[in-house]
Amino acid sequence: MAEGxxxxxxxVAMAAEILCTRWTMVLLRELVAGSxxxxxxxxxxxxxxxxxLSKRLKDLEDAGIVERRPVRGGEAISEYALTPAGRDLQPVIEAVGVWGQKWVETNxxxxxxxxxxxxxxxxxxxxxxPMPDSRSTIQVIFSDQPEARRNWWLIVQQGADVDLCSVDPGFDVDLYLATDLRTMTEIWMGYVGADAAKADGRLMVTGSRRLERDLKTWFGLSPFAKVDKLVA
Structure with a gap:
């Protein structure tokens, strides 16, 4: 697998030959997260x-970290699953994320x-x-982005995976979140609270009062958001 x-x-050197090629750790992050x-x-x-991506997946297969499985009923469709060796990397990936949250400068x-x-x-x-049993549609609007990247829709329904659309799905919108990309990233990463962003006018929330009231209960942050930054 190693390119050098x-x-x-x-x-450490032997593991680095497998894990430290470009994009490999980020790809492992996605696999650990459930993709x-x-x-x-x-x-x-x-x-x-x-x-x-195809090459890195093949490399991880060859290293015994990932296995490819056919999807039942799906013609020529496969999914990728972590092997025991791959699952053993979860605390490694999490530790790297914690280190990055602590020590990489915010800017x-x-x-x-x-x-x-x-x-x-x-x-x-x-x-x-904590959301209604019926379908909820949340539109996120990034005011500073070009038209093609400005509007996003989250479709949430009990018992189903949350869908993400970059094209209008045609559903009535229950809640609008309007902000700029930097502010939403700061909220997601735990650098600033949603209430603080609303108070200073950087985040506008309109629509369902219930969804707005319960925002903190259903809007999950980055798994690293609770890690205190040790550099500014």
Whole structure:
């Protein structure tokens, strides 16, 4: 798998040959987070080319970290699952994330904004349980983005995966969240609270009073948001 060898027997060097090729750790983050199909993984690593994604998945298969399984009833469709060796990497991935939250400067993180990645991450941390039993549609509007990347819709229904749309799904919108991309990223990462962003006018929330009132219960933040930053 390695694109270059350290020629060292040290376990750190041997593991690095597998894990430290470009995009590999980020791809593992997606697999640990639960993405399993090729298109799901693409949405979690939107700047990775499909060809490189295919290669990295094959590399991880060869290393015994990922296995590919056919989807029952799906013609020529596969999903990717972590093997025991892959699942053993979860605390490693989480530890790297905790370190990054603690020690990477805030401004350095906020220079790398990506609405599609942010919305994909937000989608999987929505908690439908405190929301109405009926379908809820939440539109997120990034006022500072070009038209093609400005509007996003989260479709939430009890007992189903949260859907993310970048094209209007045609449902009545129950709640609007209007802000700029940096502010939403700051909220998601735990750098600023939603209430504080609303108070200073950087976040506008309109629509269902219930959804707005319960925002903190269903709008999950980054799993690293509770980690205190140790650098500004």
């Amino acid at each position: 060898s350290y020629n060292q027997f040290c376990p 399993s199909r090729f298109n799901e993984l693409r949405r979690g690593v939107p700047r990775m080319s499909p060809a490189l 350095a993180s906020l220079e790398k904004l990506d609405p599609s990645l942010l919305m994909w991450d937000m989608r999987r941390n929505i908690d439908p349980s």
